[in-house]
Amino acid sequence: MSFDLMSSWWGEHEGLLQLLLEALGETVAMVFASGFLGFVVGIPVGIVLHLSKKNGLLEHDLLNKILGIVVNIGRSIPFIILLVAIIPFTRFVVGTTIGTAAAIVPLTIGAIPFIARLVEGALLEVPSGLVEAAQAMGAKPQQIITKVLLPEALPGIINAVTITLVTLVGYSAMAGTVGGGGLGDVGIRYGYQRFDATVMMITVVILVFIVQLIQSIGDHLVKSVDHR
Template identity: 75%
Template sequence: MSLEMFSTWWTTNERLIDLLITASGQTLTMVFLAGLIGLIFGIPLGVLLHLTKKSGLLSNKNLNKALGVMVNIGRSIPFIILLVAVIPFTRFIVGSSIGTAAAVVPLSIAAIPFIARLIEGALLEVPSGLVEAAQAMGAKPYQIIFKVLLPEALPGIIHAITILLVTLIGYSAMAGTVGGGGLGDVGIRYGYQRFDAAVMMMTIVILVVFVQIIQSLGDYLVKRVDHR
């Protein structure tokens, strides 16, 4: 494509390009804000699930069962239903049920139980012998958590965060169906509803690129911290 042809194409599609750039920014904002909130609440929840299991440091059958049921309920609700179900709560939190800020609320709610189970799984991969050795040396529970469990499970935790962010990209596109903004909204309104296959393809390509970047970065970080 010559410079003149590219200039003509850019001028003709300038509005669409601006729209996609704005939508991409909205998608990234939704994903990373929801991911951050999910990690703030989900990581401690996952650690607590691990610690309170039968053979855990803080074994508590009743608490573990209650937390497990709560997490399972959160994970079992399809995201599209969750989007609609939490609209009153979303309005209470951000004052609106549409837009990027509103979409962060259900995305965060979906992220918390999802990452909690992944963190629990990552901690299960830590050899029990390391914990027993730390206990034998007189380490307190909080020392074992922060100096043994979390450092040893770091590769698994990074992998879990990568999976969470990739999943949230898909969820954020789904949020576009109810006015959540982002690339999903552009794909639905300007692609599907207007029968414009080019717009649909462009949103798909951008979403795929985001997923590839996040997955590649996650894989790289896992390799850097995994010394096994």
């Protein structure tokens, strides 16, 4: 696209830059707000799943099965269906079903089981010998969790956080298709529905940039805490 064509295109799309900036802010708000809330619930659930499994530190078969079933159900529901299915709950929580605040509700619910399984997987990678050594030295379960399991699993947990945030970027774009706002909404309304491939391409490029930035920061943090 030549400079003249670009100038002409921008002239025909006056106000698009401001719209994209607002949509970017909405996407970032959706991703990090739902990510934070998802981590607050999902990380403890993942820890409990690991501790309550067979031969776990706090083995509890019934609790483990119930949590496992709930998490598996949550992970098996496609996000676009979850988005629509919990509309009454979303309206109850935030008073509306459109906008950024409304999108945060299904994003959070969708993130929790995803995070829980990733955290459980990170804890499974901790060598059992470390836990056994701590038990042999008389460490209590709480001490083993805070001094052994979590520090050793920290790189895996950070990686889980990174993967979740990247996934939420994609989910937030889907939320935009049903009035959730953000870059997905701009891509659909101003790109797809108006047959403007350039607008769609711009939103895709911005989303790719966000994903790359999150992944790069996550990889750097993993390297900085991984001393193996």
